[in-house]
Structure formats: structure tokens, C-alpha cells
Amino acid sequence: xxxxxxFDPEHWDPGAAGSIPQLLLSHLGYSALALLxxxxxxxPVGLFIGHTGRGSFLAINAGNAGRSLPTLGLLMLMxxxxxxxxxxxxIALTVLVIPPVLTSTYAGMRSLDASVVxxxxxxxxxxxxxxxxVEFPMALPVLMGGFRSAALQVIATATVAAxxxxxxxxxxxxxxxxxxxxxxxxxxxVVVAALAIVLDLLLGLIQRSIVSPxxxxxxxxxxxxxxxx
Amino acid sequence: MIDYLQRNQExxxxxxxxxxxxxxxxxxxxxxVSLPLGYLGVRFPRLYQPMVNVCGILYSIPxxxxxxxxxxxxxxxxxxxxxxxxxxxxxxxxxLARTVADGLRSVDRTLTDAATAMGYRRIRRxxxxxxxxxxxxxxxxxxxxxxxxxxxxxxxxxxGVGGLGALFTRGFQLFYAEPIIxxxxxxxLLAGIADLLIVLVQRALTPWARLSxxxx
Numbered sequence: 231x232x233x234x235x236x237f238d239p240e241h242w243d244p245g246a247a248g249s250i251p252q253l254l255l256s257h258l259g260y261s262a263l264a265l266l267x268x269x270x271x272x273x274p275v276g277l278f279i280g281h282t283g284r285g286s287f288l289a290i291n292a293g294n295a296g297r298s299l300p301t302l303g304l305l306m307l308m309x310x311x312x313x314x315x316x317x318x319x320x321i322a323l324t325v326l327v328i329p330p331v332l333t334s335t336y337a338g339m340r341s342l343d344a345s346v347v348x349x350x351x352x353x354x355x356x357x358x359x360x361x362x363x364v365e366f367p368m369a370l371p372v373l374m375g376g377f378r379s380a381a382l383q384v385i386a387t388a389t390v391a392a393x394x395x396x397x398x399x400x401x402x403x404x405x406x407x408x409x410x411x412x413x414x415x416x417x418x419x420v421v422v423a424a425l426a427i428v429l430d431l432l433l434g435l436i437q438r439s440i441v442s443p444x445x446x447x448x449x450x451x452x453x454x455x456x457x458x459x
Numbered sequence: 460m461i462d463y464l465q466r467n468q469e470x471x472x473x474x475x476x477x478x479x480x481x482x483x484x485x486x487x488x489x490x491x492v493s494l495p496l497g498y499l500g501v502r503f504p505r506l507y508q509p510m511v512n513v514c515g516i517l518y519s520i521p522x523x524x525x526x527x528x529x530x531x532x533x534x535x536x537x538x539x540x541x542x543x544x545x546x547x548x549x550x551x552x553x554x555l556a557r558t559v560a561d562g563l564r565s566v567d568r569t570l571t572d573a574a575t576a577m578g579y580r581r582i583r584r585x586x587x588x589x590x591x592x593x594x595x596x597x598x599x600x601x602x603x604x605x606x607x608x609x610x611x612x613x614x615x616x617x618x619g620v621g622g623l624g625a626l627f628t629r630g631f632q633l634f635y636a637e638p639i640i641x642x643x644x645x646x647x648l649l650a651g652i653a654d655l656l657i658v659l660v661q662r663a664l665t666p667w668a669r670l671s672x673x674x675x
Contacts, residue, residue: 294606294654295647297603297606297607297610297650298606298609298610298646298647298650298651298654299610299643299647300609300610300611300612300613300614300623300624300627300642300643300646300647301610301611301613301614302613302614302616302617302621302624302627303613303623303624303626303627303639303642303643303646304643306627306628306630306631306639307627307630307636307639307640307643309631310630310631310634310635310636310639311636382518382519382521385521386521386522386523386524389521389523389524390521390522390523390614390617393617393628393631394631400523403523403524403527403617404617407527407537407617407618412537415527415537416527416528416531418524419523419524419525419527419528420524420528422521422523422524423520423521423524423525423528426519426520426521426524427516427519427520429519430515430516430519
């Protein structure tokens with residue numbers, strides 16, 4: 231195993247152009263932008279469909295349709311149609327974020343007990359309050375699942391996007407393959423894999439901290455821990 | 460587009476054939492490996508959580524990275540189709556092992572108890588009662604794995620073996636959208652057909668699901 235590229239301190243100098251920290255940063259930047267745009271589009275639509283029940287066919291099938299889209303084909307098609315540059319790639323990445331977020335938002339809203347929503351209404355909550363204070367927080371666990379898979383999808387596709395000229399960690403893989411420099415390829419692959427694994431674990435932790443303890447059963451567990459009368 | 464298809468029929472068909480093999484061989488390998496793994500996760504509950512964690516980590520590795528790391532691990536050449544097959548098998552197992560375990564755990568305890576009382580021993584009960592009842596969950600996982608395998612194969616084009624992905628790289632190099640559109644459509648169509656086939660298999664294998672739905 232040739233790890234000379236990965237462990238060469240020169241490639242870790244944050245000031246040098248094309249160093250691993252710089253590529254990592256730009257990789258995260260593109261991914262974050264696509265996640266932001268995709269979520270800004272998909273989340274409201276998912277909440278609307280989940281709340282009203284209108285257009286559920288779209289929400290149910292979006293996830294499957296998105297999964298069947300070949301990412302490389304989508305990227306290359308966008309670039310061929312719109313020209314080289316950041317915009318077509320960002321559009322492709324955003325398109326990939328929408329289906330999992332949309333479907334999971336909808337699924338999360340559908341997964342909650344209708345009697346809970348009725349109770350919220352019965353307590354006099356306005357529709358917007360029911361949505362934001364009951365339905366959304368209760369849909370969060372499922373929604374976060376979709377967001378996590380969207381994040382992984384974007385990290386993976388941003389890597390592939392180096393083939394159509396995007397910066398980021400994929401550069402090491404694509405340039406390494408082109409130069410027949412396997413040490414560089416391996417360095418890129420290891421860092422990308424580590425990034426994806428760490429990001430997924432991190433999002434898992436965030437999910438645990440933002441989901442209401444009443445939903446995860448943690449609150450119940452602590453109550454049970456108290457001595458029974 | 461029709462025009463492109465007619466002029467390049469042979470090329471497209473060859474890419475399509477390669478795509479099917481590269482996507483579905485891993486599905487078969489994945490089923491064979493994950494059934495015993497998932498069973499172990501249920502038979503020995505202590506193994507369940509570690510298994511889920513390892514599967515989650517493997518599943519989160521980006522495909523291109525896995526394709527090029529594998530040569531170091533299994534000693535293949537960097538541009539070998541074996542890397543694609545093994546990588547997609549790993550994703551399939553990572554997804555299915557957990558699904559099999561969850562499916563088996565979802566089987567109603569009273570049903571397995573009833574089978575035991577009727578004299579079913581462990582192995583016969585597994586194949587005759589538990590596995591069939593777990594099928595809807597397992598097949599739902601299989602659908603996800605199959606569809607994502609079909610879309611992932613084309614990433615392999617970046618290391619020289621990618622079925623329909625070859626049409627993407629070719630179109631991109633010529634800056635010509637037709638082959639890319641043909642490739643995307645065929646890939647999506649293939650995924651749709653595979654998905655439909657699994658749904659039909661599920662219907663055929665779980666006739667009781669429709670019967671009870673009809674009664675209600």
C-alpha cells in the first residue's frame with residue numbers, strides 16, 4: 231500500500247493551493263451549498279404535502295426516482311447542456327438532495343399518530359402552530375434520516391464531480407487516475423471515505439440532540455429509573 | 460435520440476448488457492451473504508448492534524472511493540471490473556444484512572411459538588415460517604439495494620468499467636448530450652424494471668398479504 235502522498239506533510243499545508251485541507255474545505259463548501267439549496271426547496275414542499283395530504287403521490291415516489299438517477303450521467307448531462315462551471319454542478323447536486331429530503335419529510339409527517347394532531351387542534355393550536363410545534367418536531371427523526379442520506383449522497387457525488395471539473399477531494403482521485411499516480415488516488419479515497427463516515431456519525435449525534443427526548447424514549451427511560459412506589 | 464440509438468445500437472446494447480451484469484451480480488452475492496449474517500444478528504442479539512454499526516459505516520463510504528480503495532484490500536488491479544462488483548456487493552450486504560435482521564425480528568412472536576408448538580425445529584421454522592413472514596421487509600430493502608446498485612454502476616466509468624456510464628463519459632468528452640440522455644434514460648428504465656420485478660416476486664411469494672387485505 232503506497233501511502234506516500236497521504237502522509238507527505240507538504241500535502242497537508244493549509245496555505246498551499248491544492249493541499250488536502252484546502253480540497254477538504256472546498257468539498258465541504260460545495261456539499262453544504264447543495265444541501266442548503268436542496269433542503270430549502272424540498273423541506274417546505276414536504277411539509278406542505280405532509281400537512282395537507284395533497285400531492286402525496288409525488289412525495290412517495292420522489293425518493294425512489296431520485297435513487298434511480300445515475301449521478302455521473304446527471305452531472306455530465308448538466309455540464310454538457312449548460313457548459314463547464316460551478317452552476318451546472320451545483321444544480322445537479324441540489325437535484326440529488328431534493329428526493330430524499332422530500333420523501334423523508336413527508337414520511338415523517340405521515341408516521342405520526344393522527345390523534346396527536348387532533349389533540350393539538352383540540353387544545354386550540356392554529357394550523358401553523360400545529361405544523362411547527364407538533365408535526366415538524368415529531369417528524370424530525372425520520373426527516374433527519376433522509377437528510378443524512380442526502381448528505382452522504384452529496385459528499386459522494388461531489389467526489390465524482392471532479393470528473394466534470396469541480397474542485398474538492400475528488401480532484402485527488404480523478405487527477406491521480408489521469409496521471410497514473412495511485413498514491414494520490416488512494417490519499418483522496420481515504421480522506422473522502424473518512425469525511426463521509428465522520429459526517430454521518432456527526433449528523434447522528436446532532437439528530438440525537440435535536441430530537442425531543444419524548445420521542446426517542448429517553449425521557450421515559452429516566453422516569454422509569456426512579457424508584458417505583 | 461432514436462437516431463443515436465439506431466446508429467450506435469451495438470455499442471449501446473453492449474453497455475446495457477455490461478450494466479445489468481455489474482449491477483445484478485452484486486445483488487445475488489449480497490443476498491447470499493446477508494441472509495446468514497442477518498440471521499446471526501437475530502440469533503445472537505449481542506451481535507445486532509455491532510453489525511448495524513459496521514454496516515452503517517461501510518454504506519457511508521462514497522462509491523468512487525470504495526472502487527479505488529478495494530485494489531489495496533483485495534489485491535485486484537485498479538481498473539478491474541471485480542472492484543465494482545465487490546464494492547456494490549459490500550453496499551448490498553451493508554443494506555440487506557440489517558434489513559434481514561429487522562425483518563426476522565418483526566415476525567410476531569406468537570406465530571413462531573405456534574410453529575414451535577406444532578413441532579417445527581429451528582431450521583425448518585426459519586425457512587418455513589420466519590423467513591416468508593419477513594419477506595416484505597427484506598424485499599423492501601432489496602428494492603432499495605437493487606435500484607441504487609443500478610444507478611451506481613455508471614460511476615465505474617471513471618475507472619474504465621461502468622456499463623452505461625461509458626455513454627456518459629463518451630458524450631462528455633465529445634460535449635454531445637445524446638449519448639448521455641440515452642444512458643440516463645436506459646439506466647432509469649432498468650432500475651424501474653428491476654424494481655417492478657421485485658414487487659411482482661413479492662406478490663407471488665406472499666399471497667396472504669393480498670388475501671388479508673381483501674378481507675378488510
